[in-house]
Amino acid sequence: xxKYIIKRILIAIPVLxxxxxxxxxxxxxxxxxxxxxxxxxxxxxxxxxxxxxxGLDKPFYIQYFVWLGQLLQGNLGYSIKSYQSVSExxxxxxxxxxxxxxxxLVVSLLIAVPAGIYSAIHQYEKGDYAxxxxxxxxxxxxxxxxxxxxxxxxxxxxxxxxxSGMTTLGTEGGFGDVLKHMxxxxxxxxxxxAGSNIRYIRSAVLEILQQDYLxxxxxxxxxxxxxxxxxxxxxALVPIVTVIGMEIPVLFGGAxxxxxxxxxxxxxxxxxxxxxxxxxxVIMGVCLLSAVVVLIANLVTDILYALVDPTIQLD
Amino acid sequence: xxxxxxxxxxxxxxxxxxxxxxxxxxxxxxIVVILLGGxxxxxxxxxxxxxxxxVGTFSGAPSREFWLGTxxxxxxxxxxxxxAMRISLLVGIMATLISTVAGVVLGLIAGYFxxxxxxxxxxxxxxxxSFPYILLVLVAAAIFKPGLWNIILILGFVDWPGIxxxxxxxxxxxxxxxxxxxxxxxxxPLRHILFSExxxxxxxxxxxxxxxxxxxxxxxxxxxxxxGLGVQPPTASLGNMLNGAQSxxxxxxxxWLWIPAGVLIVVLVMAINFIGDALRDAVDPNSxx
Numbered sequence: 256x257x258k259y260i261i262k263r264i265l266i267a268i269p270v271l272x273x274x275x276x277x278x279x280x281x282x283x284x285x286x287x288x289x290x291x292x293x294x295x296x297x298x299x300x301x302x303x304x305x306x307x308x309x310g311l312d313k314p315f316y317i318q319y320f321v322w323l324g325q326l327l328q329g330n331l332g333y334s335i336k337s338y339q340s341v342s343e344x345x346x347x348x349x350x351x352x353x354x355x356x357x358x359x360l361v362v363s364l365l366i367a368v369p370a371g372i373y374s375a376i377h378q379y380e381k382g383d384y385a386x387x388x389x390x391x392x393x394x395x396x397x398x399x400x401x402x403x404x405x406x407x408x409x410x411x412x413x414x415x416x417x418x419s420g421m422t423t424l425g426t427e428g429g430f431g432d433v434l435k436h437m438x439x440x441x442x443x444x445x446x447x448x449a450g451s452n453i454r455y456i457r458s459a460v461l462e463i464l465q466q467d468y469l470x471x472x473x474x475x476x477x478x479x480x481x482x483x484x485x486x487x488x489x490x491a492l493v494p495i496v497t498v499i500g501m502e503i504p505v506l507f508g509g510a511x512x513x514x515x516x517x518x519x520x521x522x523x524x525x526x527x528x529x530x531x532x533x534x535x536x537v538i539m540g541v542c543l544l545s546a547v548v549v550l551i552a553n554l555v556t557d558i559l560y561a562l563v564d565p566t567i568q569l570d
Numbered sequence: 571x572x573x574x575x576x577x578x579x580x581x582x583x584x585x586x587x588x589x590x591x592x593x594x595x596x597x598x599x600x601i602v603v604i605l606l607g608g609x610x611x612x613x614x615x616x617x618x619x620x621x622x623x624x625v626g627t628f629s630g631a632p633s634r635e636f637w638l639g640t641x642x643x644x645x646x647x648x649x650x651x652x653x654a655m656r657i658s659l660l661v662g663i664m665a666t667l668i669s670t671v672a673g674v675v676l677g678l679i680a681g682y683f684x685x686x687x688x689x690x691x692x693x694x695x696x697x698x699x700s701f702p703y704i705l706l707v708l709v710a711a712a713i714f715k716p717g718l719w720n721i722i723l724i725l726g727f728v729d730w731p732g733i734x735x736x737x738x739x740x741x742x743x744x745x746x747x748x749x750x751x752x753x754x755x756x757x758x759p760l761r762h763i764l765f766s767e768x769x770x771x772x773x774x775x776x777x778x779x780x781x782x783x784x785x786x787x788x789x790x791x792x793x794x795x796x797x798g799l800g801v802q803p804p805t806a807s808l809g810n811m812l813n814g815a816q817s818x819x820x821x822x823x824x825x826w827l828w829i830p831a832g833v834l835i836v837v838l839v840m841a842i843n844f845i846g847d848a849l850r851d852a853v854d855p856n857s858x859x
């Protein structure tokens with residue numbers, strides 16, 4: 256087991272290095288930070304001094320290693336706009352995003368797992384068609400459009416739910432208030448995830464239902480309920496683990512747009528404002544962070560996979 | 571009984587179509603896509619007004635003259651919707667084409683030659699896939715100036731890894747089959763083996779995957795344009811027509827400005843997804859139906 260984990264980490268390292276290179280290349284393509292300085296009141300000599308001070312006169316690969324060296328010390332650079340350190344900015348915005356992502360993931364699983372299993376057991380019945388159609392709707396509706404519809408119904412028409420922020424302005428917030436603000440963004444994120452997950456779990460369970468060991472279990476005459484619960488569901492754990500692993504990158508991306516629509520004060524909102532103001536160090540920091548999270552998520556999925564399904568060969 | 575032909579003698583395409591027709595939702599979806607696609611294609615003929623022409627009052631409600639009302643600067647929403655569908659379909663189809671071609675070529679190379687080429691291509695695939703998709707698109711859209719062709723290129727670039735993996739897997743399986751081994755032993759030229767023997771045998775899964783890429787890239791175009799990083803006005807796209815709904819007046823008082831465009835996206839994407847799903851069942855050699 257530990258040999259397998261070490262091997263997987265060793266494979267992930269070159270990918271991570273590649274990602275830092277792409278990251279750095281994008282930052283360079285975006286233009287030199289000195290372009291911001293140039294203007295009628297800044298002399299050529301001043302720009303030249305600044306260039307040497309920032310190390311921009313050195314060749315590309317040396318600059319990359321300098322950047323990488325700082326990165327390894329945890330220094331992601333400073334925001335062009337607010338002069339704050341990027342790692343501090345990420346630190347202060349990551350909480351709300353993790354909260355939103357975690358709750359959405361749990362809600363989507365609570366919908367998708369029972370719905371997918373129900374749909375597989377009742378294949379080609381009315382209930383199955385209803386679930387599958389709903390899941391297609393969930394994965395076909397753009398998140399921002401669903402958000403607008405929800406805001407239109409629940410905020411504008413009914414006035415039940417707040418449409419922006421995480422707490423009501425001017426109040427302490429508190430659990431109930433945050434919960435109220437979270438309902439709509441969670442519905443939107445969970446709906447799109449549940450949409451694709453239902454179909455994935457459904458087809459995985461369908462496959463399990465056709466296995467020989469289930470036929471044996473049925474032949475033993477232990478009853479439909481026991482067959483499904485004891486033999487089928489335990490094996491359905493494998494696809495469910497895969498689904499969770501697949502969702503992490505989707506969540507990270509989806510949060511950017513949803514946070515923007517609902518002004519949720521998280522990483523996504525910060526990233527969007529960095530993108531519109533072309534604050535490259537911040538954008539790169541977020542890209543790097545998310546790539547690391549995705550790689551770790553993949554690694555954890557593979558390890559969980561091996562734990563859940565003892566028949567998987569590790570090497 | 572004349573119509574009931576001998577199933578044993580039908581071609582592969584006929585089999586696929588026969589199975590596809592069983593899927594009623596997919597048949598309806600196909601008709602919806604053809605109708606909407608036709609309307610988009612014939613936009614210059616159907617549209618009552620020029621899409622960029624100011625023809626009525628500001629933000630006029632739907633009336634007999636303007637079926638879906640007019641927008642904030644007095645352009646006809648119905649006409650703009652037709653042209654928007656054109657742009658959104660164009661972006662989706664072009665992005666899908668680019669990513670499919672790139673994915674197929676890289677997948678073929680990685681799967682057939684193996685070794686260093688395989689290693690390099692697959693690691694590169696891993697890297698592209700490790701970036702959260704939307705984030706990559708947003709960053710790229712911010713760095714390269716937003717615009718129609720940049721959006722197509724960006725979406726085309728982020729969608730290929732899935733296809734490359736799929737093709738590579740199929741090629742690896744096919745290489746071990748006797749008919750490919752026979753070709754190699756017979757000394758057939760490489761180009762013949764790759765494009766005339768291997769590729770046709772993996773077209774079906776590629777086609778199925780491409781429909782989901784089409785649906786995804788249309789959703790992404792909509793999201794990007796909604797955020798103002800995609801297709802730029804005055805050109806209308808389904809996404810940027812929803813952009814106006816970020817203002818509270820439009821959202822609350824003028825639903826005709828944003829609901830039709832949103833509904834059109836949902837209908838188109840859902841229809842494409844249904845078609846893809848039915849195709850998946852139809853091309854699957856193991857499906858009994």
